[in-house]
Amino acid sequence: MSTYQREPVLARRWSGPFDIEDLTARQTNRFTDLLRDRGIDYFISRSNGTYHHSVAVSEEDRPEVISVLASRYSLRGTYVRTPNGYRPLSPLRLRRLRRAPVIRLGEHVIGDRGPAVAGPAHGFTVEFWQEGERFLESPDHEERLDRLKVVAPEHILRESLIAPQPNPVSEVIPGRAREAAEVRVGDRTHPTLDAFTWELATDLAFPVDAVYTWVDGDDEAWRAKRDSYLGESAPANPHSASDSRYTSRDELLYSLRSLEMFAPFVRNVYIVTDGQTPPWLNTDHPRVRVVDHKEIFKDPSVLPVFNSHAIESQLHHIEGLAEHYLYLNDDVFFGRPVSPSLFFHPNGIVKLNPSPYRFGLGEVSEEDQPVDAAAKRNSALLEKHFGKVPMSKFKHTPIPQRRSVLRELEEEFPEVFARTAASRFRHPDDHSVPSSLHNYYALFTGRAVLGGLRYTYLNLADLDAVRYRTRALLSQRNFDTFCVNDTTEPDEEAERHVDGFLGAYFPFRSSFER
Numbered sequence: 001m002s003t004y005q006r007e008p009v010l011a012r013r014w015s016g017p018f019d020i021e022d023l024t025a026r027q028t029n030r031f032t033d034l035l036r037d038r039g040i041d042y043f044i045s046r047s048n049g050t051y052h053h054s055v056a057v058s059e060e061d062r063p064e065v066i067s068v069l070a071s072r073y074s075l076r077g078t079y080v081r082t083p084n085g086y087r088p089l090s091p092l093r094l095r096r097l098r099r100a101p102v103i104r105l106g107e108h109v110i111g112d113r114g115p116a117v118a119g120p121a122h123g124f125t126v127e128f129w130q131e132g133e134r135f136l137e138s139p140d141h142e143e144r145l146d147r148l149k150v151v152a153p154e155h156i157l158r159e160s161l162i163a164p165q166p167n168p169v170s171e172v173i174p175g176r177a178r179e180a181a182e183v184r185v186g187d188r189t190h191p192t193l194d195a196f197t198w199e200l201a202t203d204l205a206f207p208v209d210a211v212y213t214w215v216d217g218d219d220e221a222w223r224a225k226r227d228s229y230l231g232e233s234a235p236a237n238p239h240s241a242s243d244s245r246y247t248s249r250d251e252l253l254y255s256l257r258s259l260e261m262f263a264p265f266v267r268n269v270y271i272v273t274d275g276q277t278p279p280w281l282n283t284d285h286p287r288v289r290v291v292d293h294k295e296i297f298k299d300p301s302v303l304p305v306f307n308s309h310a311i312e313s314q315l316h317h318i319e320g321l322a323e324h325y326l327y328l329n330d331d332v333f334f335g336r337p338v339s340p341s342l343f344f345h346p347n348g349i350v351k352l353n354p355s356p357y358r359f360g361l362g363e364v365s366e367e368d369q370p371v372d373a374a375a376k377r378n379s380a381l382l383e384k385h386f387g388k389v390p391m392s393k394f395k396h397t398p399i400p401q402r403r404s405v406l407r408e409l410e411e412e413f414p415e416v417f418a419r420t421a422a423s424r425f426r427h428p429d430d431h432s433v434p435s436s437l438h439n440y441y442a443l444f445t446g447r448a449v450l451g452g453l454r455y456t457y458l459n460l461a462d463l464d465a466v467r468y469r470t471r472a473l474l475s476q477r478n479f480d481t482f483c484v485n486d487t488t489e490p491d492e493e494a495e496r497h498v499d500g501f502l503g504a505y506f507p508f509r510s511s512f513e514r
Contacts, residue, residue, distance in 0.1 A: 111507025
């Protein structure tokens with residue numbers, strides 16, 4: 001037994017790296033293997049959900065399919081969706097569903113410790129399809145016709161396949177559109193219909209990469225180098241070079257676990273560092289590349305820099321980086337399965353996530369927090385250019401970026417990029433390029449809109465809040481992303497507590513680890 005979203009559940013233990021795509025693929029492939037063993041024909045339909053597959057079978061094969069579910073899934077830890085949520089599949093529940101047009105099933109998954117990390121929503125659906133002739137002969141066909149999202153004349157319906165629920169393509173598949181095709185689910189090839197292989201207008205088909213900036217603040221050689229420059233160019237604000245800015249608690253390890261578990265759509269991961277490599281990182285991984293500052297700075301003579309504003313201003317120079325990518329600090333985590341559509345529209349437009357917090361009015365001063373000073377600089381620049389005044393900060397989430405927007409910005413304001421890149425430590429003259437300037441420029445030029453990502457923030461300076469929020473996060477798993485941050489020197493007990501929390505929330509070693 002385990003728990004999931006505060007309820008006791010039966011769960012299957014998972015070993016090895018975990019990703020949500022693999023979970024639903026394994027469940028779908030196991031079920032289709034059983035259908036093949038029984039000689040039951042099927043095909044893969046287009047699913048309405050992300051990380052979920054639909055298996056279409058004939059209504060005429062319903063008795064055999066129900067028999068498979070009864071013998072191989074009932075009372076074995078599989079859950080079925082009911083009007084009251086997901087419940088364990090039992091003979092009684094299966095009898096109640098024996099005439100259901102669709103049956104949605106799945107499992108809970110646990111690691112070595114902590115509650116379940118994923119639930120049955122990411123399983124598979126059995127759809128009972130009908131030939132049009134049988135559909136039109138059914139006693140309730142008039143009512144079912146009214147529910148169809150497709151209008152078709154009767155002579156077309158008679159020679160069509162009719163789906164039991166809407167899908168992204170069509171509930172009515174005419175004879176001429178029933179050409180057989182194949183589709184991959186995990187490591188298997190399955191039959192499908194040609195129409196279900198089409199790239200739709202609403203599909204997000206372009207690659208999305210991820211970029212991290214990372215520093216090992218415990219590296220003595222790196223600290224000595226930083227301290228030697230502190231002596232000759234002290235930062236204007238004491239927060240600009242506080243040790244908390246460079247502390248590493250292996251957040252990157254857990255953030256990469258979260259990415260593999262819940263954002264498997266990411267193509268490549270780039271980790272930008274000052275000649276450092278995490279000791280646990282599998283540098284032979286085909287999807288990971290460590291990028292040195294020297295590779296991306298337009299003017300390498302300004303190096304070394306110890307200023308995230310400077311480093312961030314050069315990220316779009318990474319060789320091979322996709323046009324669309326997510327920029328993450330290592331203290332940002334994916335909290336549950338997410339799709340690229342949370343960050344981008346199918347036409348490439350960025351989805352922004354403004355914060356309810358403002359960076360304030362007035363001129364930039366040395367007393368401003370560096371993040372606020374940079375935002376004020378952005379605001380003044382954009383007001384002069386567009387006549388509009390940005391006021392909101394943005395949430396500390398994976399930040400969707402357009403490489404072309406950043407290139408255009410650098411061409412439009414070369415002095416801003418050059419000055420920020422040459423700023424060794426955070427300075428009131430800096431601009432925050434990816435986290436604010438890019439976002440508002442994209443918004444003002446029609447390449448960004450406001451999004452709706454669900455997010456929360458943990459401040460390590462508040463131990464009581466950390467304890468409460470981590471318990472809630474672990475039990476509910478109801479946020480798309482979250483951040484664990486320390487704007488001041490953190491509480492040591494809070495740090496220990498968060499270490500345990502991250503290990504429980506992301507219990508599976510990722511393929512990015514040695």
